[in-house]
Amino acid sequence: MQDENNVKILFQFHSDIFDEEMVETMWATIIDKDKGLYKLDNIPFYAPLVASDDIVFAEFDEQQQMLTYRKTVEYSGNSIIQVVLMDKSKDINSIRKKFEELGCVSEKANDGYFSMEIPALVDYTFIKHILDDLEQKEIIGYAEPCLADQHRIT
Template sequence: MTTKNDNYVKILFRFHSDIFEEEMVETMWATIVDKHKGLFKLDSIPFYAPQIASDDILFAEFDDHEQMLTYRRTVEYSGNSTIQIVLMDKSKDINQIRDTFKELGCVSEKNNGEYFSMLIPSTVDYKIIKKKLDELETQEIISYAEPCLADGHRY
């Protein structure tokens, strides 16, 4: 088990990607909630794993085949959402787009110069974020997906 410090663990997520049409693996950091019960709080923004968001409480256990802690199910949803964004207009600066959403209360992690994943906190009004996402998509600057949209962000 790889650790950031004594309270952090890496958890493996194995899932089927409809976008890539294949089985995929992603590892993410989590904090220990209750090690004996296998409960962990996700401390990463998922790049690809669907239906999970930062601060969700997860059940994970050591998998002998994977040789590491492996996600089994979500125990408690945080109310946060995860949005995946692809830069379509390569003449635009991806960091400026990320900053636009940061000003609206959303943090993100960049995977490369053309893709980032964004956390929409439960306290942020998603209508404002959605309006900006749709505006940028209509202008063909970005394309986006909503792989984990919390109930509080649905309208």
């Protein structure tokens, strides 16, 4: 993916799940290099409060020796859901496929964890119902580290 239009950006954050400082790198498309603006190409695995297609401000960090996230400039409206497989007898890929059929792509970290994008124009109500049902059956556990306003269910 490395070319003249794409860069890797470092995200540093405190994980409440792991209760430690963490880092994650993500691919981004250059929007305006001089202004430090980039559009995220990845579905974040762990980094909270950012989603694919968000436009972020990043600058070179001397200590890290790489482009480093500073703030989100424009939110895409996409949401990110982190899913942990609790019932190891179930196939994580079939669960991912169920959500993909509803318009939600995901990235698998391993056989027990994936991160899923809820696109801005997708109605989250039905997807959340499925997530809640799978969680109630103790098949998965899930978190909503980046939930766009239109996906918030009251």
